[in-house]
Amino acid sequence: MPNFNDILILLPEFYLVAAACLLLLLDAFMKPEQRPMLHWLSIAVLLVGIYLVIAGQPSQPVTAFNGMFIRDGVSEILKVFALLSTVLVFVYAKPYLLDRKLFVGEFYTLTIFAVIGIMLLVSAGNLITVYLGLELLTLSSYALVALNRDSRLSSEAAIKYFVLGALASGMLLYGMSMVYGATATLDLAHLHMAASHTGMPHLLVFGLIFMIVGIGFKLGAAPFHMWIPDVYQGSPTAVTIFIGSAPKLAAFGMAYRLLDAGLGDLANHWQLMLACLAVLSLAIGNLVAIVQSNLKRLLAYSTISHMGYLLLGLVNAGPEGYASALFYAISYALTSAAAFGVILALARAGFECEEIDDLKGLNQRAPWAAFLMMLVMFSLAGVPPLFGFFGKLLVFQAAIHAGFMWLAIVGAVFAIIGLYYYLRVVKVMYFDKPVEGTEVHLQKDVSVRVVLSLNVLALLVLGIAWGPLFGWCQSVFVG
Amino acid sequence: MIDSNMFQLVCFYAFAAVTVVAALGVITLRNSVHAVLSLVLTFFSTACIWLLAEAEFLAIALIVVYVGAVMVLFLFVVMMLDIKQEQVREGFIKYLPVGIVVALVMLGEMLALIGVRTMHEATMGVNPATAAGMSNTAWLGTALYTQFLLPFEIAALILTVGVVAAVVLTLRHRGGVRHQQASQQVRVNARDRVRVVKMAAEVPAAPQPAPGKETTP
Numbered sequence: 001m002p003n004f005n006d007i008l009i010l011l012p013e014f015y016l017v018a019a020a021c022l023l024l025l026l027d028a029f030m031k032p033e034q035r036p037m038l039h040w041l042s043i044a045v046l047l048v049g050i051y052l053v054i055a056g057q058p059s060q061p062v063t064a065f066n067g068m069f070i071r072d073g074v075s076e077i078l079k080v081f082a083l084l085s086t087v088l089v090f091v092y093a094k095p096y097l098l099d100r101k102l103f104v105g106e107f108y109t110l111t112i113f114a115v116i117g118i119m120l121l122v123s124a125g126n127l128i129t130v131y132l133g134l135e136l137l138t139l140s141s142y143a144l145v146a147l148n149r150d151s152r153l154s155s156e157a158a159i160k161y162f163v164l165g166a167l168a169s170g171m172l173l174y175g176m177s178m179v180y181g182a183t184a185t186l187d188l189a190h191l192h193m194a195a196s197h198t199g200m201p202h203l204l205v206f207g208l209i210f211m212i213v214g215i216g217f218k219l220g221a222a223p224f225h226m227w228i229p230d231v232y233q234g235s236p237t238a239v240t241i242f243i244g245s246a247p248k249l250a251a252f253g254m255a256y257r258l259l260d261a262g263l264g265d266l267a268n269h270w271q272l273m274l275a276c277l278a279v280l281s282l283a284i285g286n287l288v289a290i291v292q293s294n295l296k297r298l299l300a301y302s303t304i305s306h307m308g309y310l311l312l313g314l315v316n317a318g319p320e321g322y323a324s325a326l327f328y329a330i331s332y333a334l335t336s337a338a339a340f341g342v343i344l345a346l347a348r349a350g351f352e353c354e355e356i357d358d359l360k361g362l363n364q365r366a367p368w369a370a371f372l373m374m375l376v377m378f379s380l381a382g383v384p385p386l387f388g389f390f391g392k393l394l395v396f397q398a399a400i401h402a403g404f405m406w407l408a409i410v411g412a413v414f415a416i417i418g419l420y421y422y423l424r425v426v427k428v429m430y431f432d433k434p435v436e437g438t439e440v441h442l443q444k445d446v447s448v449r450v451v452l453s454l455n456v457l458a459l460l461v462l463g464i465a466w467g468p469l470f471g472w473c474q475s476v477f478v479g
Numbered sequence: 480m481i482d483s484n485m486f487q488l489v490c491f492y493a494f495a496a497v498t499v500v501a502a503l504g505v506i507t508l509r510n511s512v513h514a515v516l517s518l519v520l521t522f523f524s525t526a527c528i529w530l531l532a533e534a535e536f537l538a539i540a541l542i543v544v545y546v547g548a549v550m551v552l553f554l555f556v557v558m559m560l561d562i563k564q565e566q567v568r569e570g571f572i573k574y575l576p577v578g579i580v581v582a583l584v585m586l587g588e589m590l591a592l593i594g595v596r597t598m599h600e601a602t603m604g605v606n607p608a609t610a611a612g613m614s615n616t617a618w619l620g621t622a623l624y625t626q627f628l629l630p631f632e633i634a635a636l637i638l639t640v641g642v643v644a645a646v647v648l649t650l651r652h653r654g655g656v657r658h659q660q661a662s663q664q665v666r667v668n669a670r671d672r673v674r675v676v677k678m679a680a681e682v683p684a685a686p687q688p689a690p691g692k693e694t695t696p
Contacts, residue, residue: 065629106647113640132633143644
């Protein structure tokens, strides 16, 4: 029976649900001129959420609601960074939303509901909680993508995302039902034990394949990546930045829960499947990104390739691999938030700053923005000493230690190919002449400027002093 | 006498086959009304499979909620969307054959279920509700509010998100629309309604001479 202690374990989640409902009511009764207050309230809500997650961290992993919910080190670290990147999203998004008359309270509440979905997903202890957390996250995301109703591109992106997302959910559920059929349990801890002595190993592997399809879709790994470019390009940039950051942490959490906690016994089966997904993602992501002229689309293909690197860490199937993949997911979420943050900060009413050509000669017009963008691109490309470099180094190391030397070599080759399109953006900003008659400048909003600068500088600082963060990532997987 | 286990197994495969064929029909049939009817059959056959597994409450809920309410709504929408006049007129006769086929298959499934029930055999394993000495519905309620409380609450949250999303995607504040404002209507005084204006009586001006060119009515 659930008791009060269970509620205490879920305090951050319950708090966020209550806060989201309250914000929803406030929004309904607020006068339009008071609405900007909602922005600061939402940020405060998330910051308190981070405090509750850290303050209530149990020394030992604990479960609540009959093992439905697990609160352990992995979920804590994922929740902290998911909440943190959502704070970044809120800060960067405000001027963009105001300029385009998209500033509605529902943007904030739906995003908070999506974050609650992430938090439930990364602490799921049962296949049902995995599925419901995922649905909460994706349903909110569908609505957010369609937020700009009058844009055809946005509606198209939302429909594509919705249909493909429903298909992926169906695949995942089918896989789960097969696994349930083979083991007669939905609980991930029981599943772990039952998987080694099931009477139907083939059915189990059959279910596993469908679950990997679901995970691949959520990560956006090739060949299940088709939705990413359209959704990234079509949705308002303020929503793209959210979809590109926090849900990647959720996807890692989901893969970890399902594959390690649930089906760790089948590691020798899923290692090779993940390796194939990784190679395909690296190849498709990096090669197709070369020909893109739209910045958001380029970042979308870059996401696909980054998910390939993340999979390299998961292929290791041991504490070292998970720690490196977690480190990679965090570095990607923060870098991606910064990349879209720069795009948002350069956009203004009537000008999206989406094309790479829009950045021509940015250095002469907004040198600080150009410098920030350069650091972000270097971090995405994996140039030392930035954050992205150590992420890549660690996943390569993990893949080599697991005996996947060839995979690490493929990864390194594609990292060098990927360098080309990131450096092209830098070249356009620094060496091309600005197009006459256009004007690009950094957003005037002080909070955006300060937080964006801090975010990008954090990439540099965490790149130089990456030890403590990686130590934290390692510590949660030991024991 | 037929072997009861055998009969139940045959029924299961028959229901499953109907479900799969009907589901394929949903996505392949060109006519949208046929597709919806096919979806009704899919739900019904699924409910029959659940009845075989002794999940009575879920089966009935599926029929009442999905077949009874959601699918009827679907049918309405699909038929309303078909705005060509001649199609609407001959709609009933045109869709009758498919409707009869669906109804007949449903009838067959129901008869088979009654057959299974009269044999009183459980081949699908031990039913947890029976083991706990409760009715299916009571057991489901107990499980939902104890063991599965958290998923139940998350599902409620998902529904909330659905409502919020529906509102944000469809609500439009249009300018220039005349609304009734009940609060102002209630607060109104008799004094505000009629204003008595005092003014000097007006003397009508002398009639003007008629204009020269006037057309006869």
